Amino acid sequence: MPDYHPPVRDTLFVLHELLGVERLSNLPGFAEASPETVEAVLEEGARFCREVLTPLNRVGDRQGCTRHADGQVTTPSGFKDAYRLYAEGGWVGLSADPEHGGQGLPFFLAAAMNEFAATANMAWAMYPGLAQGAIAALTVHGGEMHKRDYLPRIVSGEWLATMNLTEPHCGTDLGLIRTRAAPAEDGSYRITGQKIFISGGEHDLTDNIIHLVLARIEGAPAGVKGISLFLVPKRLPDAAGAPGEANGVSCGALEEKMGIHGNATCVMNYEEAKGWLVGEPHKGLKAMFTMMNEARLGVGIQGLAQSEVAYQNAVAYARERRQGRPLHAKAEANGAAPAPAPIIVHPDIRRTLMGIRSFNEAARALVLTAALTGDIAARSPDAAAREQAEDWLALITPVIKGVLTDRGFENTVAAQQVFGGHGYIAEHGMEQFVRDARIAMIYEGANGIQALDLVGRKLAMNNGRAVQAYFAELAGFVSENEENEALAPLLAPLKEGIEHLQKATMWLAKNGAADPNDAGAGASDYMHLFGLVALGHIWAKMAKVAAEKLSEGAGETSFYETKLALARYYMERTMPETGMRLKRIATGAGATMALPAEAF
Template sequence: MPNYQPPVRDTLFILYDVLGVERLANLPGFAEAGRDTAEAVLEEGARFCREALTPLNRVGDAEGCRRHEDGSVTTPAGFKDAFRLYAEGGWVGLSADPAHGGQGLPFFLGAAMNEFASAANMAWAMYPGLAQGAIAALSRHGSEMAKRDYLPRIVSGEWLATMNLTEPHCGTDLGLIRTKAAPAEDGSYRLCGQKIFISGGEHDLTDNIVHLVLARIEGAPAGVKGLSLFLVPKRLPDASGAPGAANGVSCGAIEEKMGIHGNATCVMNYDNAQGWLIGEANKGLNAMFTMMNEARLGVGIQGLAQSEVAYQNAADYARERRQGRALSAGRDGSAGPDPIIVHPDIRRTLMAIRAFNEAARALVLTAAINGDIAARSPDEKARQAAEDWLALVTPVIKGVLTDRGFENAVAAQQVYGGHGYIAEWGMEQFVRDARIAMIYEGANGIQALDLVGRKLPMKEGRAIKAYLDEVAAFLAEHAQDAQLAPLLAPLQEGLEHLQKATMWLAANGMANPDHAGAGATDYMHLFGLVALGHMWAKMAKAAAERLAGDGEAGPDENGQGEGREFYETKLALARYYMERAMPETGMRLKRIAAGAEAMMALPAEAF
């Protein structure tokens, strides 16, 4: 059975040595989250994921969810008990406002825990994961009734929540939504329609499920300008607030999927279901995007998580599996074959995955810290800068981390040879589970178009200008650092490629929108390469400073020694990334500058 060890030490290194979260101690909730507290939280979360969730991953994949004749759904064995422990531990509301029953700890701790849980058991983690988006949407846009009667129960884990957008005829183009909402005399609405692909739409983990549903009020304008968001519970609360009468909401079917079998992906039918408006009428996307942005960051974390767990198991296998003899150095002295870890091509695979994982983790935690600043800082300028950064980088995190996460799961599977294709090793499940992350919450092509078409010109380019200046300032600040020089030169070149690509799209994309569409995915990945390179430069700086200081890196993963190897490994991985990954920025720039002519040359009937 596959194993998983949550990377607590790597996470703490990024948070405190690289990103310096202590500087934000004045923000609400941060004073209670010093390094000792953060380490204790992460260690306990890691233990839960390792002991309670990892053993259920294959169980969930093999059993899946079962829908019964009455429309109820049973989750795989052990899922309900694990969620009960999770809710009792306060994990659902880890970063939620104490006014609603949460612990009020920084969002970065919730993001780290999300990675651990998604790597341990992605299908299970999706149930509480969706609650985070609902908590954010209701906290910001919910009525007093919603905040009083529903939000605390979601925060506590007593109830769970979903988001309902997609319909059989309507995916990304939300303007085509047909679900109707008719006003009732009591101020609520009655919803009729069908939604599909609803993760966690029905299950047995909680007694009630709160659905957040996009629908169109009768007489509303056509397109997205006529959409409203509604809170629709599975069961209507009684006078005491407990789940009472069944609402007109039912699960019509469970989708049969390639992966994430342990998560109930449902067809949801709304038959005169009672619901309440969230936010303003005809402005449902304003509220839904709060939830969607949370979800897109969460899906990017899923890409990282599957890449990490696949890497850990592939590395363990490579150290143990013996095949062939080392080409030069690395023979262990025995007469038989060497462990495959000695072969350069195996090391190429593992180094590439690990170099991505550690930089991706740093990027995710940077995003989470910006989320904390945007939500909690009293400084309007700081909040604005954080919001700009998140708006710009969120589609990159979602698109790049899930594209690469899937590629890395496949590459890790390859390390096993034929055994990687056999279910008992677990690698093929990682591949299947990772694949969905490239599709849902906006397929990655849509993320790329959002980045190029909306986020680059946003506010006259304010966000992209600030981002390019941020990376340039780091390079200028450390230009005289001889130790970092071999790492900064490739990052400098990558930044120049990103600047040129941005200027090319600005000059050509408006004149011919096909140019922007043709180059969007390459631009997203070019941006991702530079963003991850920037993270590696910052991690290398921190590692070098620790080695040059007292030399004590803290105990190793077994609690022994000073751990200098931990920091030396960071420098080796940074060098690998800069030498092997950053050169790809040149290829991406060439593709972007080639424009759309060849891509659009064939008539549709020629395909």
């Protein structure tokens, strides 16, 4: 049976020793997030995830969800009780505004908890994860009625929420949406259309589900400029605010999927369903992107999560499984062959495990840095600080979503390989991690789209202000630490990676404008090159902290020495990939576009 131990100590290291979250005690909610409170929240969240959610992961995968004749959906055994405990614990509204019933704690705590939950049980964690995105969208764009009648019930966990974008004929190209919204005399709208691939679209965890739906108001402009966002409840609240009569929304089918079987992925049918406009008419994408950007960070976390749980179980297996002898082993004195050794002694197994772990710890630090930056963007009274934070988030979000999910999937496969044939059968759970991880590369914007977004939009936004600021940040770190002997072995690979990223950026700026295919052909390599450098920068910063702690004799010697070993591994074995990525980008689109379509 797979197991999971949430990495509380590593999370605390990132928050307090690397990021120093205490320095932001002037921001709303941060004063309450004392080191003692943060540790207590993480420890309790870790306990819940390990004891309650982890045992349900295989249950959800094997049972899946059941759609009944009346369109209602039942989730796997134990899911409803687990959600009740989660909601009662106040976890859904951990970082939500107290004005709406939330606890008001910083978002970085919610992000850490999201990692623990997604690692323990990704399919289950998707239900409350979507609610967090809805809370963000309604907090920013909702009107008085939304915030009075719906938002507090989502924050409390009494009701859950979904995001409805995709239709059978369109996914990424939302300008093709056909779902209609007809104005009604009472100020509401009647929504008609079909949405597909809707995570948590129907279930039995809560008495009501609030759907945020993209639709086109009759007579709206064509394309994305004519899309509006609507709040459509499964059941219309009665005079007391309780779920009343059924609305015109139903689950037409459950998708049969490769993984995340415990999450109800639905075809949703809207037939004159009553809904209310969120935000301004024809400005629905702006409101929905508030939810989508949070969801993309959440999906990046899912990539890390599956990589982490696969790693932990691969390590446990490698310590126990005996196979072969160490390469340096000699025969016993009596001439007998050495006894078989645990496979963790073999260099190739070590290569696999070191590669996964060095990714996981840097990815965790990058995610928590993004979450803290999100807190600054949302809560800082300093306009310049908010702008800088928003720029950095816009730049890094597609990288987190794309790189962490691509590498996360690769790592689950690599961890599965440690088990050999045992990894291919269901008993050890590794094949489920592979199947579950695969979807994160696809939904909330497939990773190729994330790469195009980074290259086509984010690099050029505000005349390159964000990427220029990031290059300045990287250069500043290198300059400040050039005399640091402890970092010398790490700075040289980092500097080379930064140079490769800068050259790639300049190449795309020059050639992508002349031939957009050059930008398109190199986009995925550029996204991964960016990710390699971002994770390398994080490793250098963590290594600096670890070296300082060791020089101070702070204790936990093994913890900090491990950090330095992992940083060295990343720089020596992973960072050199930047050169390969640059070379691919600089070849342009010639070979990629050489064949006519009919030749394929």
